[in-house]
Structure formats: structure tokens, C-alpha cells
Amino acid sequence: MTAKVMLCRCEDVTLDEVDEAIALGHTDIESVKRYTGFGTGWCQGKQCVTLCARVLAERTGEAPTLPFTPRPPVHPVPLGALASLGAHGGDDDA
């Protein structure tokens, strides 16, 4: 029996699941993200996006398109801190 290979630890996405997505024809990184949910957990792709992109490149033989469209914030921010920003959300309030 082959051990499970985890590509995305936050969302429990395995190598097999990414392979399945690719086999179904999802050969771009945005589709694979939406099919498997990889990169949408705590680390927001910081750990898994290169692994998934590498698998995609290996399986399709095409150059990797890196990364998927990043979503703000860069690092998790507490709602309490965000609530204290000005009406326009920060820099433009000065």
C-alpha cells in the first residue's frame, strides 16, 4: 500500500486528489485550486502552491503558471484590528 502524500496540509489535499483533478482535465492552477480546495486554508498557499504547480507542470509538460491570484490580506489579520481602520480602509485616510 502506498502512503498518502499530502500536498496541502491545511485542507488535507493529497497528491492522488491533484492527480485526479488533472486526469479530469483541470490542467490550470486556478481550476485545480477550485476542484481540490488546495491553498484556501490557514497558510493560503504559502506551503502548497509550489508543490501543486510542480505536479501540474510534470503531468502536463507545460511551464508552470505561478502562483494563483493571491487574495489579501498577506497574513491573517484580526477583525478587531481591521475594525479600527478609517472609513476608507487605511492609507488613504491620512
Add this chain to the structure above:
Amino acid sequence: MRSRARVVVIGAGIMGLATAYNLAKRGVTDVLVVDRGYLCGGASGRNGGGVRAQFSTETNIGLMRESIAICRDFAAEMRINVWFRQGGYLFLARTPDKARALEESVALQNRCGLSTRLLEPWEAQRIVPELSIEGVTRASFNPDDGVVFPWPFVWGYAKAARDLGVEVATFTEVVGFETRGNRITAVKLRPTTLGEVNRHEEVRPAGEVFSVACDEVILCAGAWSPQVAAMVNVALPNHPHRHEICSTEPLKPWLGPLVADLTDGLYFSQSMRGEIVGGVSVDPVPEGIDQQSSSAFLAKYARSLVRAVPRMATVKVLRQWAGCYDLTPDSNPLVGRIAEPENLVLACGFMGHGFMMAPVMGRLLAEHVITQQTSELFARWSLDRYRTGRLLHESMIIG
């Protein structure tokens, strides 16, 4: 790709895929669904997953009861887990106007057979103990409303449609139409590819234009519908309106219903993945199709959510994104056949409710295309009302 199809569906969002699936289920399998980008790239992959029957018109209440019933059976029928959870919808009103509107809606919902209850603020707090009811004057709760995880819902329809013989062609954009007399004879298409690095939302052309002949075209392109319709000289009154949304780190289950505040457009729910997913109305928004995120949204959402649930102050936001509502001037959809071209069927203008309405609308649209008959609903929701001036209303719009 095939060179002809009986039906070409434009847009592989939930509306187009649900329609294609229902066509195929009824024997019309010669269907091609095209989309300029990837699955879940538009509003179908960007919404909050809310599914509710609490509306203010008999039509929407009735349709959404059917949609909820379909959602309940979806996992078994489509063999995919859509994380459907019926935790109810809790609406809050803070002004006399909104309280009155809520009271009228609940009375209507009860006449339609929904078990919605009108609540005093303290009763709302019993449903969500963490809720601050300061300033809340009225609330309503329907236990049958719920939330789904949108992505697998889209994949479920796509796979089920494909299994029945439908071709779903992503990365394929419509660039024009061929017409003869009063009919579309072919759709002109062009391959696309992912956009610039970090801007994948904006796909770009990647190949030669080709034509697919067809008998019928169904326009399910959501906020993109007006620009597609314009290619065949049809002026649609709907327009895109950016809505932003965000999700937090996952928490243990604590929040039963989706909470929606009618006063400032705040809504939030807890997904089966544990995240708190929500948004708030922001005004003004950039014109046209815009799927960029703003820090102004995060600030307003955070203030509004922390006011509603003070304990959320320590919870962290992981990600924010945006999508486009497809708004009409009278808050009701644009559905059904039009006068010219006569073989173009509209299915757009769903006011940010397209996702939750797709299960039932996919069924009705497929029947409309197959039987060629116009129901009372399709007559009411037709584009023609903008010519005759018989406009409609709906007050329960959130986000």
C-alpha cells in the same frame, strides 16, 4: 470541439450548467456550454453559498422552496458532497422602515407556507447567543434556509451534465454571432488562456476564431450578459455591481444560521469548513466588471461584524475576494425568449441570487427550451417588461 450543437449555452456558471444538465436529463444532450474562463471563476465560485426562501414576493418564495428541496437531494442525485447545512437565515432590522418590511415579508411567507417566525430581539439572541442586539428592533428566522459550499455544487452539475453527453468547453469565449433573418445561426468562439500572472481573472485570447452552428442560444453569462447580448444588437438593462466577501480562520461550530442585517447589508455564516464567510454593502463601487478587493470593504465589514458579534474581534481574516452581482433596474431577473433574435433565451439579471435560484431555474429553463412554451413566470420576467413599463419589485436583497 463539435461544429454544431442543438443548444449553445453561454456561461458555465451554475445557471448555465444547471440548465444544460436539465436539458440532457430530458433527452436534449446535443448541448455545448462555453465559458471564457475556468469553472467557478465568475460569481458562481465567488458567492457566499446562501440558499433561502425568505423573500418578499410570492414568486421568489415559491421558487426558492423548490431550490431548497433540490439542494437537500443534490448530494444523493449528483453523488458529490456540497456541504449543505440548513442552519436557517436570521434577518435583523434596526430601523422602523426595515422592521415594517420584515413584518410584511414574514406575513407573506407564512401565507405561502413557510415556517418563518417574526422575532423580538431577545429571541434572536437565543438563536445566536453571541449576537449583540443593541439597536435591533425586529428579526425573522426561517429554519429551512441554509448554506452550501459553492464550488462542489458547480462541479456536481458540470460532471453530471458531461456524464449525460453535454460538452463543457472552458477557456472558450464568445466573440460574435452569425445571424439569418430573425435567428442566430452560429456562435463565433475563440480559445482563451489564463491572464497575466496574479491576474488570472482576466483571461486573454489564445487562438483563432471558429464557429459552432446551433438552433438555440441560452445566455447565462451573469454580469457579462449585457456585453454578450450587445454582440447581437440586444440592449439589456442589467449591469455588473461588484460585491466583496471574505472568510476567516476556521472555528469550531458555534453559529447556526446565516445572519443578515437588512440595515447595512452585513451578512455572515459559518461554513461546514468552519470559516466565518460574509460581506457587507459597500457604496460606491467601480463601474463595470471589477473583481478586485479593497481594504475599505474589510474595514467596513470588520466594524459591522464586530458590532454584531463583539467576540469576533479576535478572529482573523484569512482571505478576501470579490465577484459581480448582476443587477436589474427593478430587482427581478431577465428570463426567457426574446422577440429578436427569436432563438435567444435569456437567463440573467439574478440580483446576486443566481446561485441559489439555479437549481429550480435550470429545470424551468430546460422545459421552456424543450416545450417552446412561455409560462406566466417567464412572461413576467421577460425583457419585454422594459418596453411595456410593467416593472416589478423585491425588497429582500442583501450584501
